[in-house]
Amino acid sequence: MFAHIFKMMWQRKRANSLIIIEIVIAFIVLLAVVAFIRVSYQTYSAPLGFEFDNTWSIEFEPDIKDREKTGLTARQTLQVISQLPEIEDAHTMYFPPFIEASSSTTIDTENGEFFVLSTAVSDGAQQAMGMKLLAGRWLNESDNGQTIRSVLINKLLKDNIFGDGNAVNQLFDYEGDEKLRVVGVFEDFRQMGEFSSVGNYMMFRTDLDNPKSYYRSIHIWVKPGTPRAFEEKLQKLLHQSAPNWQFEVTTWQQLRDEHIRSGMVVRIIPIVISLFLMLMVAFGLLGVLWQNVTRRTQELGLRRAMGATAAMVQMQIVFELLVISLMAITIGFLIAIQLPISGVIEQLTWSIFFQSVAISTVIIMLLSVACAYYPSLIATRYLPADALHYE
Amino acid sequence: MIRIERVKKSYRTDTIQTTALNDVSVHIKSGEFVSIMGPSGCGKSTLMNMIGLLDKPCEGKIYIDAQRIESYNDKSIAPIRNEKIGFIFQSFHLINDLSVLDNVELPLLYRKISAKERRRLALEALDKVSLNARAKHFPNQLSGGQQQRVAIARAIVGNPKILLADEPTGNLDSAMGNEIMTILDDLNKKEKTTIVMVTHDDEKAQLTERIIRLFDGQLVN
């Protein structure tokens, strides 16, 4: 029986190879969409590394001409607002979270070159943000006046530079001839938000007592339940402290909402296009598979006239399409695997690739079985006499 | 061997209802060679489909070997179609994607027979219709008469007791037609196969033992 089916498939190789091409295309499109969604989800759901509840950002336009005066005013402002009963904590930060701006540099190590983003914060900001320390300690006054600057690095950068080894108190080359000393390793600080790719990150210290320190935003941790109306009181105080400055107050929650909104807008177009593409391919495949069976209604009627049961005839059709889709999936797999082999897309790890292959395979197989099962069920519902006259 | 009792069959298409068979009763004995005659559209093929279990009557009973089978389900009818009946269709119905040999083997695929035995029986059947030389050909490489002979080989390969032939010579010239008649006659005489044949050709009908005449879905005497 199997020999018979394979012989038949071989004779119908023209029609079958068209079906195979159709399935290969469907498989690759599906695989691409699944992998894209999987990678996006992986990025989106990776830990942010900090909390954003009850945190407000106060940004100001600093006077670039006179850095020292700017620092002084900012410091005074920070002290003044820290007195407010609604405010539990206040820190400075060079680049606040959820905005598309950060310092970047390239670090040259024995293990290769790494692209690293960084920011600088005042002492205690890490605890205020609920960041997780994995090794060493946070930055503090003891880092004052060291010849080698202290730095915190995230786990990914630690793994990249030091591998499995210990990083605390180790040095690495920074820009120019400078060396940095690692004093602590934190889980992560995805400053640019959930949609940004997971990457290397460093955190420097802003020494509030040093008149040369420079920053452009203050962040406050308000008591839970503080109403948005508190901004009015805050603005009044800020205005008194620095009458010539403009302050913009936003909650981190608002910044994050804006980040998610714009991230979605950027992604909605490729998602809509790929869904549309998938729909087109699915309908095309459905049509081809469906027609492949109905066109054979006469043959199926003949087989039943020769003594095959309806179930046997249906099994043959389902088996044929299973073999065809397995062949197509194998071809599609061999084409698609070139992408992770070449490593062009860094986030496309082997595990994500194979997960996506498994999901796409199951979907295509189910679609094929359904497209063999239902039309052959309809075709075998005819009495053989009617099936033989089917045009 | 075959008994059709008061069978009615009508087709309904949108608005018109056509009665193809109206209260037809036929009894065909084992070993008989019977022909069915009548004008086009009188219900000959419909009657053949009833006897061959390819169609279901609206009313009436069908007996094959004293088994009443018109209400059998698909699973119980399939082995009867496979083992007891060989069908030669008005329009051949060969599978173009299969070689002549594979086409002839088709009914044996649905029996528990080894591939080797299938091959042997198929070649034997092809031998009976003198087509061994064309075993590896495909149907569309054969003439109409050759295709008809392949269809006969396929109908007899399983050694059925009943052979139903719906205008087996309709598409052929008279020389070819006579050759086919000889084959059928041989089967009837030597293998004691019961044969029911539809024909428009009076001469060929005269060669059979009995003629059943149909007109407008009813028997005429």
Ligand SMILES: Nc1ncnc2c1ncn2[C@@H]1O[C@H](COP(=O)(O)OP(=O)(O)OP(=O)(O)O)[C@@H](O)[C@H]1O
């Ligand atoms: N599937 C069908 N649907 C509707 N009407 C049908 C169907 N099959 C047959 N008929 C009608 O039933 C009647 C008998 O048809 P049948 O095919 O039995 O005739 P026939 O005697 O074999 O004719 P021919 O000599 O041309 O083969 C005809 O009027 C035909 O139109």
Ligand SMILES: [Mg+2]
């Ligand atoms: Mg007819």
